[in-house]
Amino acid sequence: MTYCLSLLCREGIICVSDSRTSAGVDNINIRPKMRLYSVPGERVVCLMTSGNLSVTQTVIALIEEDTVRARTDPAHPHLLTQPTLFETARYVGEKIRRVSDLDRVALERDGFNFNINVIVAGQIAGGAPELHYVYPQGNSIQATVESPFLQIGEYKYGKPILHRGFSFETRLSESVKFALLSMEATIRSNVSVGGPFDVFVYETDSLQIRHRRRIEENDPYFRELAGIWTGGIISLVEKIPTLTFDPPPS
């Protein structure tokens, strides 16, 4: 399983991904799911993937093939030559459709789903920071000010904390805490989601990869965050008045 999320706020973008890959509970591996690309001063693109590992790796391989080919054929389009982030998401969608053409029949014949979801986050000079969600069919949707986050994989456990406290106006430094708390809620409830976590914090208009970090589950900061949170929640519940009941029926 997987959990990746991306938050869009006025000050920038937060991306957090887990790295647990499993083909059943007896075969768990660590594979990062976040990839960062940039042309400093011009664009930053973050890709996060969930789904069948073979499908996601093949999509990434096709994307990287284009990049390699562009070294000898500079006119060849690739991930970092798209005019907008929307077109970048559509480009990723085209690669998904290519892999669908290659592998879907063989996968489905043996009962596997053709399953991949991709978050494309970033900014291209002249545009605003954006988040796009690319589906297994290659189509995409985009986060908005009203719906400012995207999640892929095991999204339910980590959603309430975002609904409670995160909005487009949340400061970037606070947003990263909401993202990590969302991840922490998920790993507590689903053992097939786990660390280390990749964290990327992008500041609007920086057009560079400045703040990225890999956090282990036993990282002192991550443990402190979880500890303050759990202790604080219990105190907070104590502050809520007690529910009263109607007198029992006589």
Added chain:
Amino acid sequence: MTYCLSLLCREGIICVSDSRTSAGVDNINIRPKMRLYSVPGERVVCLMTSGNLSVTQTVIALIEEDTVRARTDPAHPHLLTQPTLFETARYVGEKIRRVSDLDRVALERDGFNFNINVIVAGQIAGGAPELHYVYPQGNSIQATVESPFLQIGEYKYGKPILHRGFSFETRLSESVKFALLSMEATIRSNVSVGGPFDVFVYETDSLQIRHRRRIEENDPYFRELAGIWTGGIISLVEKIPTLTFDPPPS
């Protein structure tokens, strides 16, 4: 959709259920999912159901048929004559198997799942308070001190708050707040779960139905609980230190 949960603590049991029933978003109805039965001084049994509404109602109808029949045939076994709460759960499981015999083939022929889950919570004199989860196959599991809560229906959104703060040792008055916060997290994230909510608080060894209440979504207490919670969470996140990053690569 449905969300019902039951918490087991040293001081007693909390049961909370929603009442939204839908056959698609264009056909939403209100139907309570909690039913309380008692023989005061001897036993209290709370049933909460999720799944196909026809299946759950037919199971309840069969249970109530037994009760009616026992009025003229006092030797006829029914829900409130079982020797233990485990046997009470098995009795409910037998009714589920009866409905499976009656309706499963016809349902599955038209693509419907035979889907029902039941929580059986309560206490019988001589035993401890217990929670049992009865599956569509009629078998059951039981909550324990280590795993002291059961959920049916849309359980994921409301699970992290329970993992964070609730344990078997949590006071009864605090436990009811955790249960309501779990419900509140769920209705925020899934519109097919909704109020009014039925709340039942059972005190160990009382062997009576003393504390029950129906709460509307706009109930002043429920709104206060949600307000304190959301405001408190934002303050709590502010108390967490800011994540630091490695210096950017030069």
